Amino acid sequence: MSSPVFFFRVPVPCDSCGQKDLRPVSDLVGNDMIACSFCGTAIDVSSKEWRTFLSQTVEALGKITITPR
Numbered sequence: 001m002s003s004p005v006f007f008f009r010v011p012v013p014c015d016s017c018g019q020k021d022l023r024p025v026s027d028l029v030g031n032d033m034i035a036c037s038f039c040g041t042a043i044d045v046s047s048k049e050w051r052t053f054l055s056q057t058v059e060a061l062g063k064i065t066i067t068p069r
Helices: 050-063
Strands: 008-014 020-024 034-036 042-044
Touching: none
Parallel strands: none
Antiparallel strands: 008 020, 034 042
């Protein structure tokens, strides 16, 4: 079994270049900043809104079980 946290992707908007980078939830959990894949600008994901969103997302994903075929 694998956790969906490693596979489920969420859009992370970049204020610098305007692109939306699809990142695995696992990249965001435990990090305050991530680099935009398009322009390299640091994106702050430490806000209360991001933390709440990630917490709720991880909780919801924890209820899903992925089994190999």
